[in-house]
Amino acid sequence: MENPERAEKPAEPAAKKRLLKHLPAILLTLLGAAGGYLYYRFVGCATGACPITSDPFVSTLYGGVLGFLVGTVVTPGTKK
Numbered sequence: 001m002e003n004p005e006r007a008e009k010p011a012e013p014a015a016k017k018r019l020l021k022h023l024p025a026i027l028l029t030l031l032g033a034a035g036g037y038l039y040y041r042f043v044g045c046a047t048g049a050c051p052i053t054s055d056p057f058v059s060t061l062y063g064g065v066l067g068f069l070v071g072t073v074v075t076p077g078t079k080k
Helices: 014-042 056-074
Strands: none
Touching: 014 056
């Protein structure tokens, strides 16, 4: 008879482990994209002379890229 306290937990699927590993980068990318759009919406350039903030697509993309770069820095790496 097996002891229920010592029962092994089932292994997590590989896809779930990968998702959890990259979750900070994914969340910060989405947060950066939202921040880029909000910056365009509330601060943006009305004349069209500003290359980043005059277009909502470019501003959102720029914010997403910055969020991704920050997210890859804070994502835990593999231990050696």
